[in-house]
Structures are given as C-alpha cells and as structure tokens.
Amino acid sequence: MMSSQIIPSLSAAELADIDAEISHAPYKAAVAIDALKIVQSYRGWVSDESLKAIAQHLEMSPAELDGIATFYNLIFRQPVGEQVILLCNSVTCWIKGYEQIREQISQHLGVGLGETTTDKAYTFLPVTCLGACDKAPVMMVGDELHEHIDRNDLTQIFRSREQAQ
Amino acid sequence: MPVITIDNQEYSVKEGDNLLQACLGLGLDLPYFCWHPDMGSIGACRQCAVVQYQNTEDYRAGSRGRIVMGCMTQVTDGAIFSLNGDKASEFRKTIVESLMLNHPHDCPVCAEGGECHLQDMTVMTGHRDRHYRGKKNTHRNQYLGPLIHHEMNRCITCYRCTRYYNNYAGGKDLAAMAAHDHVYFGRHQEGVLESEFAGNLVEVCPTGVFTDKSLVNDYSRKWDLQSAPSVCTHCAVGCNTLPGERYGKLKRVHNRYNDEVNGYFLCDRGRFGAKFVNSDKRINNPGLRDEHGRYNIIDPHQALHQLVEACQGDNNIAAIGSPRASVEANFLLKTLAGEQHYSPGFNAQEQSLAQLALSLQQHSAATIPSIKDIECADAIFILGEDLTHSAPRIALALRQSVRNKAYALAAELKLQPWQDAAVRNLAQDQRSPLFVAAVTDTRLDDIAEQCHHLAPDDIARLGYAVAEQISGKANASDEPANTIAQALLSAQRPLIIAGSSCGNAAIMQAAAAIADALALRKNENAGNSMLCLTLPEANSLGQAMLSPNEAPSIEALAERAYKIDTLIVLENDLFRRAPAAVVDKLLQSVTTLIVLDSLETPTLATSQLALPAASVAESEGTIVSLEGRAQRYFPVSECQGERRASWAWLLACLKELGHPEAANIHRFDDITLACSAAQPMLKGITLAAPDHFYRNAGVKIPRQPQRYSGRTAMRANVSVHEPKQTEDDETALAYTMEGLNRHQPGSLLPFVWSPGWNSNQSLHKFQTETGGPLKGGTAGKRLLDNRQNNNNQQKNSQQAVATTAPAAFQASAGQWLLVPRQRIFGSDELSSYSDNLAELLSDASIEINSADASLLQVKNGDGLSLGENLACLRVVINNTIPQGCAAYSVGIAGTFNLTLGQRVSLQKASDWQRPKQADVIASDGGAHV
Amino acid sequence: MSTQLNDPLTRPLTKNIREDRRPTDMAAYEANDGYQSLHSTLGKRSPADCLQIIKDSNLRGRGGAGFPTGMKWSFVPMEDATPGHKYLVCNADEMEPGTFKDRWLLECDPHQLIEGMIISAYTLQADIGYIFIRSEYLLAAQLLREAIADCHAKGYLGDNILGSGFNFELHVHASAGRYICGEETALINSLEGKRANPRAKPPFPQVSGLWGRPTIVNNVETLCNIHHIVQHGAQWFQNLGIGSDAGTKLYGISGRVNKPGCWELPIGTPIRDIFALAGGMEQGYELRGFLPGGGSTDFLTPEHLDLAMDYDTIGKAGSRMGTGTMIVLDDKTCAVGFVKNLVEFFAQESCGFCTPCRDGLPWSAQVLDDIQQGRGTSEDMNTLARQIGFIGAIGNTHCALAPGAMEPLASGIQYFREDFERHLNNGHCPLCHEHNPKGKHDSQHKGQQGVSQGVAS
C-alpha cells in the first residue's frame, strides 16, 4: 500500500541535528531516540505528524517509531506547557515531604500531576529519583534543578519565573 | 543424544534442543506462552518454569533447586529437572494468576473461548482463585481492517504477535507500544494491517486479542466446527488447510500443519479467500436456458439427462478442463471428450509455460525444493516473480531463508537457532543474499541485497549471464551477473526461483540454466542446488501432467474451423483466460455450451446447461502443487442444494453413456486409480492419501470433535427428528464425532485436539517432535521427487533448456510491452469471490514510469486506453518499471483482453472518470465497545 | 560534599572536586596530573599489560553488582577473528532511588571519566565509546560534550591518539528516561535506538553486545578508577581499601540526617563512620534502618552500623552494598509507605517484558496500597510473602529489576513488621498521616477482611 499522504517536513535545523547523529550511526533507525528528543526540543512534544516525519526520515515505520517513543518517559506524545515541572517522587524526596509539595504545587497551579495549566505555562509531572537525594526534596522546572524545595521556595520559584515572563 | 532426568525419570532428548521443546516432544505437559516452535524462545512469559538441580546430590539432599525457564535452557547430558515439584508448579500457577490480573472475564463471549491457549494453560496450572483486588487495566481497541478483530483487553503481553508480524513476516505496521503493565500491541493509528500474512495472528495469539473477524461476525465454537483435511486452492503452493464448517457454511480456515509445505502458517489469500464457498454467487441448482434465454431450475435427473443427451451418439463434443479443478474431474472430462477434443483449459501462453515448467523440473539436475527446503536456502535468486503476490507462502519462507546467515553466525558462538532474540541481536541486519530481478518493485525488496528492475527478456538475459558466470564461461567483470553468481557459487544451498508470471519462457529457461550450472559446479556443494518454478493455479502442474504438449489450448479450440455440437466447460471461466474476441469466436462455433462450476461466472452465464459443482469444501479431489506434490482434499461438509462434485456429474454421465472406461469406475477412488494407470506421470496420486477403505482402529476418522454439540437441535427448526448422519462412502472420514483422530496418516488429520489442549497448540501431540513431521507422516506424495536421484547430475537434461538468451529488450515508440502486476487479493479468481476480501480488492490499474507518463501526458489517477479498445485502466506512476514496459493488474476485471508480453499502444483516455481518492480508512472501533 | 585535604593519591576520584562543585576544566585537570596516564600508557604499554593490572587490582564494578572488572573485560575477544568495531559504554544512567554519586563525578570532573574511558578502551582495543547519560543530567551532558571537544582539540580523542596508532571516538547519548536503561543489556538496546528491554544472557555483551559486536558496559565510578590504577599500579589500589576489597568508594547518605552527602572513602569504611560524616540523624529523628546501596537493596538496622561497607560484609549481613549510597529510614517514617514508594517505582519502571515483574509488581504495589490505606487483610501478608518468593529470586525474572524491588519489601517486612501490623490492625497510621496531611486515608474501608478473596478468575 503506497501512501500519498503529505507529511509535514522537519525543519532544516531539526534535520541538521538529526543528520549529525546519523553521521556516526550504523543505520538511520539507530538514532530514533535522539531524533525524537531533537524534535521534542524544538517543538516541546512529538505530535503524530512529527512522528511520521521522523519515521520517514529514518526509514522506519510510524508504528516502529511509536513503539519506541511511547516506551520512554520523557518523550511527550501529548502537548505540554512551556515549562515542564518534574517533581521527584522517589523515596528520599518522599521522606522529605514530597506529598506536601505536590499538594502545594497543585494548589498553586490549579492542576494535578499529569496535567497542564490552562494557560499552557506548566505541565506538572512526577519523575523518578533525580539523583540529588542529598538535596531532597528536589524538582526540575524546565532545565533547572531546584534543590531543598520547601513551601517558601516554591512560591519564590514560581513568582520569579512568572515575573521573568 | 543427551540423557536428562525429569522428575526421577530418564529421557534421551535431542542434542541442542531446549527443555521446553524436549518436554513437549516427550509428551509431557509444560505450559508456555511466548515460545513458538517456529519462532523460538525469548523467555518473556516465564510460564515454562521448571526447577533445575545442580547434580544428583543436590537433588537427593532435597535442595529447592533453582527456577529456570524451560524454553531458555538447553538440554545437556546429565541435567536434572523437576516439572511437577511444588516449587515449579507454584511458580507457574502464580504466573498465570499474574497474567490474569487484567484479563477480562469474558470467555463466554470471547471468540477464542474453547480453543484458547490461555484457558488451557490456566486450567493446566491449576489456577482458580483470584487474589488481586485492584482495578483492571483497560485498553482501546483498534480497527485493523476487514480480516482481523482486535480486543486488547485480553492481551497477556506474550509478544508473540509482534514477533510474528515484524520479525517473522516482515510487517512494519504493528508494534509493541508503551511499557510496564501498559504495553499495547497495535498500529500507530487505526487502519488495515498491511502484511499479507496478518491472518496468522489469529493462530499465533494465545488468547482472543487477534481473532478472525468473519468468524467473530458469524460465530461457532471450535468444538462445534466440523472439519476435514483440505488443500488451499488459491495458488500453486498447495498449503494444507483445515476449513471448519457448521450448518453447511464455511466458518473459518485454519492452518493444517505440513512440515514440508506450509509449516505453521498460511497467507491471507488462502485463509480468508476460501470463504468464496459461501458466496451468493454460488449456484445450487442445475439450470437450463429456455428459448427466451432465461434460466430455469431443473432437477438433477433432468440435468443429467440433458448432459447425457448432449454427449450422445455422433455429436461433435469438445471439452475444456481446468487447472483449478481436481485431477480426477479433469481426467473424467478428458475420458468423456476423448484426448483430441479435450483442452486442459489453459490459454496458449499458460499451456506452453506449464508444460515448460514441468519439463524443466523433470530434467533439471537441481533439486525441486519443498517449502521446508526453501527455508534452508542460503543464497537466492528470484527471476521475474513478485512472490508475495504470486506464490505468497514461498515469500514468507524466503523471509526465513535469509536468516540462515544469522544462524551461521550464531553457530560460531554456539548459540542455538531457537535463541531468537540473541540470534537477532547478534546478526542485526546481516542476511543471506537474496537477489531479485523483476519487472516492478516487489514485496521482498526490503530483504533483498540487490533488486534489478528489468523487462522480461532482460531478466532472462541476466539469468543467462549468471549461468555463464557460474559455468566459468564469461568475463568476471560482467556486473551484476558476477556478484550474483559469486553469491550463489559460495552458497551451500543456492535456490533459483522463477515462474510463469511474466508470461515469458526465456525467464524460466534461464532460471533452469542457472540451477543446472550450480548443480554441475565443481565445488564441495555441487549437487545442492534448488530450482523452484511457480505456476498460477492450484492444479496447473497437475493439468500439465495430465495432458501432453499437443493438447489444444483455448485459442487452439477456437481456431478449429469446425462446428462443436457440445462444449463442456469444467470449472473454468474462459473470459478470464483469453481475450473476449477469442472466447466469442469459440462460443460461436458451439451449439450447446454446458458449464459445470461452483460459481456463477460469466462463462456459466452464457451456457445452455449449468451444472452446480461442489466447491473444494464439499468434495474430494487431488491436485498437484508447484513442487509436484499430489495432495488430496476432502469434503468438509456435505453438498448443499443440488450441488455435486464435478467428478460425480461426469461419472454419472459416463455411466449413462455406457462408456467402456467407466465400467470399472464406481466411486472416487476408482477415478484416482484409473487416472494413475492412464497417465504415468500421475502414477503416484493414489498415494496422496489413503483410500476410502482406510480405517483407524477399525473405525473411520471423525470430522467432528467429541464435544460437537447441538447435533440433535441444529435442524430442530426443520424437523425435531434427528436425521441419520450422512454416510461418506467416498473417503475414510465420517460426518460424526465417533471415531479415532490419532495415529492416522498425516493426510487424514481433520483437526487437532488433545485432552487439556483445546487450542491449536495441541498440534505438538500430533508431531513426532516440535517442528517435525506428523506422527502419521507428511501429507502428500511428491511426483517429481528428484531429491534422491539427483546424483546422476548428467541426466541427459538440457534438452528443455534453451541455451541462448533472447535479444535485449528494446522500447519501441508508441508500443508498450505488457508486464504483470500481481495482487494477492484479486489476481486469483476464486478468492476474489470471498466477501471477506471484498474491501481489499482494488480496481485494475496500469503502472508506467514517469518518463512514459509525461510522454503520454498522464498523471496518477488518469485513464489510459490500451490498444484497440482492449482495456481502459487507471494510471499509476511507478518508476521501478522499465521504460517501454507497462504493468497491468493481472487477473482483475478489466484486463482480461490483455496478454502478457504483448505490445500495445497506449493513449490517454478521453472520457475517463478519475476514481475517487480512497477515503481515510473507516473505523468500526465503536461497534464493540 | 566533604573535601578534606587528603593526599590526592588516597582520594583519586575526587581529588579535583571542589566544595563549590565548579567543574574542573581541561587546564585545571591537566594541572593536577590529568591525562598523565594517557601519555604514559597509549603506545607505551600493551593492552594486555593494562588488562593484567586491572585484573590484579581487584577492582569491582561500582554500578551495583560488584562484579570484578578485570574478569568481565577478559571475556572480550582480543585476537579478533571477525574484524569490526568493539564498543566501550559508560553507564551514566544513575536512576536507582537514593543514588547520586555518579552525578557528582560527572558534573565536577568530566575529564576524569574521559581519561578513564580512553585507557579502558585502549585496554580493550575498543574503537568507539558511548556515555549513556540519563536525560535529566543536562549539565553533566553539556560538560561532557565540551570536554570531548577539548580532547579532540588536544588529540586525546579521534584517530591515532598521541601518535599511538590507537583510535577512539567518544559520543554522549542522552537517554529518554527509563530506569531499566541502566541495566546493561537494556542500555545496549536503547543505544541501538530500540525499546529498552533487557536481553537474555548468554550471550554476554562482551561477546555480542551493541550491534552484535563485543561491548563492555561499566559504571561511571568504575571507569573513573581505571587510569588511576593503570598509572599507580594494582598494589597501590589494593592498599586503598580497608578490608578485602580494593580502592576507594563513593559513599552517600540521604534521608533525615544532618548533612546528607557523598564522600570518597576507603572501601570497607565502617558504616558508623559514614553516618558520622553525615552528622548523624536530624534533631528529633532516630535511625530505624537503612538501605545500604540504593532502592534495590535489603534493609539493615542500627545493629549493623559497625559493619564494614564492602561487598562481602554487607552481603553476609543479608543485603548488598549496591551503589554504596544509603537511604535512611527514620522513626517518623512508616516502613509501609517507604516500601510502597519503592515498589511503585519499580512497577512503574518495569520494562513490561516478563510477567512476574510487569504484572507481579503492580500487584504487590496494590496490596501495599491497600494495607497502607487501611484496607489490608491478614491474608495480604501471605500474598506479599508469596510475591516475594515469586518475583524475588534472580532467574525467576528476565533481569534483575524485579528481584531488586523485592529486597526492600522482604527485609522491610522482616524488620518492621510492626508497621505493617499497625496498618492492618488500626487501618490507620500516624506516621503515614504525617506524610500525607491532606489525609488520603480512607479508614471506612477497614473491616472489609475476607470479602474480596476467593473470586475465581
């Protein structure tokens, strides 16, 4: 079955980044995960259309690529907010008050875990141990790690970010 | 042979096997899910756990031993296991309980119920009480097309589906998604499954996730199905099938295991196409055309009388047989009409190619391979065939052949072939070489080392060039011939495949030349070369054997200038075989046209007398597959309406006529016998299966399983009196559940079932070892078996092999060479009548390359008219097609006036209506929520 | 981080690491003996010599299992009959709950890892290397990429390194997030761009790994040791350890201690000393137990504090040294919640390949949740015991993830049964309440005992 669907192409920058990975891979499909991450870094998430475009570029089927995309925690197959909040829910952070912090963030943002704020500013997700247990409780907001978060910090984190925007 | 101890008992087992295989081979019940005899082990389900002890002391000391997976543990001499110890059985029980956490309690409404491997294993492990109190995970189902129904909630995550679909069958559109207990097997988006072998999912899935949609929609339990050993009639490969019926209606077709032919798998044409027997185009009553041209139903006696009348006295009779009808029916027809007036039913091109295929195979110094042999090939060259569409099961076999490279690499690391994941990880994309030379892209291109898209004569030329390279007669720098030749020469078991698809004799000749050159090569592997030639229909080769070269083709009959009083056509639609002009000419010279067929074909529609023939599901017969294997099929159900087996109509007629040759023929077996005596090449057909005298422990073989239910009730709406079960005088099978379905010859296996094993996995109870022959022997009799005697390589062969290559193809201005585009769904006549496949059939098209398209000023979807009103077809631009060639959909309505190899003019069709773009695939997803 | 000014030769791994965690750049690294081992080894000593030193050093893998590195390496075919690539992979996936040691090495001294990898690759004659780093270690990945570029500029990476004829390419691969990627064969599948399901062994990666080729996977800390050992000798390394094990070890503590952190100490340092470095328990908290080496190790209790932190001693005490980073259970934290958190983590992170893990862990988690929420029954303790036997043994599952999950559960029940019983009997637990003040407890479910059992499936 030949498909004549028009697949939105990847941007030149995305292609350049993906091709750089391909240049040292034994075959194109080997960079599937890198390619997903690259496209996600530009678009925030991997839509069905992006997925098809990547699959086409890597000479794999959308099903194969989707099987990979959906396996990994940090490939987003649904739209996310501008910032993704990854709150560590593993054991040390849990001991140090994860549940209260989760409640507070939820209250502050008005969304629960797995949800995106209505203004699309934040998506609030749990994450497994961030490897910073000595500074528990921790979370990442976007690319930034926040250590020793407690009630005050929280409001500060969000206030400063909101002001910056 | 290693000796192992299982629960205090010693067994000798096969070197290299895993313990699970060994146990099943020994008849021990060890549950499993993810393992499959043809796909090996991955160790995912952990169901086949046993306990292994380090040594005797360890065992005696009452050690707890350690859990190992049977499927992942190679048997080694002296190893000590326990299957039935508490530790192992507790573990296996907990596995099933875990698999059941999210499994719905829907057995009563599940299509798999009663033949569910999961049910069997649940009972076998003794799991009954549920401890889990959590909520079950649920999934959304997908629309996967008209053939397969998806019910993901039933999934137990054994990974068999994707391993089969992707790894074994080369499909790309089904995948395992997500992780942990959310793993989901499906497509990226809803849509028709793309693989031509998707139907095997139904049998591969151990529970009811993938089920046969047509069965789901018209359902019977396995135990209520009456079945009989049958043979697929939709191509020449001859896969063995198990059709199941109830109420006289074919419900489904399952695979019938034959270790040398189809193994565990069928193609979708065979599995779903067989439903043509339920088509409303079937005819039930004899019909006679009255003076107003209307058909009137007549009763069978009258019909027979009419038939006899028409054949009486000095009436000038001619008969046309059929490569889709049985050897027996054709033989009787030939007897009735007399040799000179009998045409085997081929058109001229088919006839010469079928004869050529026969003679090349008879005289080849190479082996004629079974499919199992094909799977052993380690270098393959395909000339002129798109096998996935012309001989599908062979294409599936070739996907396994190319893995021989992987097995060789694995052997270096002492990895057994059943260590599936490990072998794949090791070999990655390294494959045994497969070369394709074809007129278009083919469905095996993805596993080919090289694909050459050439005009038919150029394919033959490449073939000859390869043959010359092999015999050292040519310049080594000639590429690609040299590369192909070197790959074949260094292979241990090279295989050459060609066939009649292109309508080009030179291609087959060239293929035979290569195979012979390989067989005669001077290296340690000389002799191990294989030649496989495909033909289009189920009994094409049988017809070639039955009728010598001089038999008239359809065209030849038409050319005979005399009047034919009576023309009898047996199961053949002439309008598909020859241009309408030829058929019309023939029919104009005929006074009375009598057609015996199971379907209302255009030919039948023009007949004066129509006789309803039984289909393959209602009759017995022998057909000869492309490897020269004579195989017998048996009626699954009694004839409905006034249908009779074609042979029965013809035999009755011969008897009425008092024909001398019919004097000793009283029943089906006698025809087989008479035919085998009359035609030396068909001598072996009596050995295809036991005759009707065969008894198993004194009784006939039952077609119904012991739990067949409702026998007294199924006719209650008609009469409350249960009729006596129909007697089957013709075969060794009975329409009952009484009898013994064990230990009989393999050709008489009507279903598989064994206590505790209700699913198709009970097969291993019927095999000598997993993957080995059936205990009763492999079904079928090879008539061309040169596997033993191909040592006399110098067989004064060659006579059949033309030694000179044809001239190179030249595109000629304004004329295009017609080449084939085969389609698995559509190119075959019978399966195209199956309702199942209706959605998948597409209209006829013509493919040309873009240079030709711009010359002709056409775009995709435009119309092209061919020759002088020969056809008008939709344009598909395909740049793999050589310039000057045009590929049309063979066998699909609208193309029957065309002949392969013909040169025709092409012109943009003026009043062409662009077909509507196919819509986004429909979904019936909501229907089952 | 403690950075006592010891003799750098006794603290090889952290000698460049500063209190402020500023990364050591090429200049600073070289100024402190960096890449000396590279200069003195490549082309000057044979790979076989190097391998012998590693074997003699008794270095054991720091990724958790403690397998002798030299022995692991010796399975790599050296006289390669089938020419092709060989791979060295650094496992920087660090996702084990409670583990934060590799991050320290990666963020503070990336060149140390690179030098270790070059020497390792030279020893193994591997020509391509990957650093498989978890997605969230953004800073570390960036520093590594910069460091690799600096190495290329200096001729330390690439073709014909320092004229030795040895070629080595090094790439950073950032994961897309899954704990199972840390399992070495799953990691290999992930590097191949596939779903990270572990592979069955044999064949071992040393023979058939990445793209079917010989591959070695080692932990960050393991690899950081290599060039030091090659440079200073096996005996030097052996002498660093206190007991039978050799070298130093990064030890860490997290939880309710005064100064959670990570320290490089002689391997075999008594646990009590490590607790001392952490400043003891926080005010108002008492030590009830601890997981010695990450979330998949068995609990130890205060009575084990005098044990030496080495592989064998901790093994004999019924646990594993694992990653050497301890998680503390204090007296205000309920063991049920603690264990449930871990089991849920493992259930969530199961790759979904094998049944006991994919379906068994969620089942255990569900039982623990019921117990915690006050819906538990005494039968549930039997179910848990059965689960532990079912999932807990290596070999029952396809890889070591699921058995790891059972270690804190089994030992948690063994040492802190009273916590479970409190939940079962009272349907309520003040400690858990502390953790979840919003009160998700639903004690009305109490007293459901027996109702939900015995439903045939």
Ligand SMILES: Cc1cc2nc3c(=O)[nH]c(=O)nc-3n(C[C@H](O)[C@H](O)[C@H](O)COP(=O)(O)O)c2cc1C
């Ligand atoms: C589920 C699972 C997760 C693992 N995660 C890691 C990890 O994040 N980092 C690591 O170095 N080793 C991890 N390991 C151990 C690795 O499989 C492997 O043993 C290790 O990388 C080998 O390195 P070493 O010999 O240097 O310790 C994990 C093992 C399992 C079973």
Ligand code: SF4
């Ligand atoms: S134990 Fe099984 S399901 Fe779990 S992570 Fe390992 S392989 Fe995957």
Ligand code: FES
């Ligand atoms: S059959 Fe052995 S683990 Fe699945």
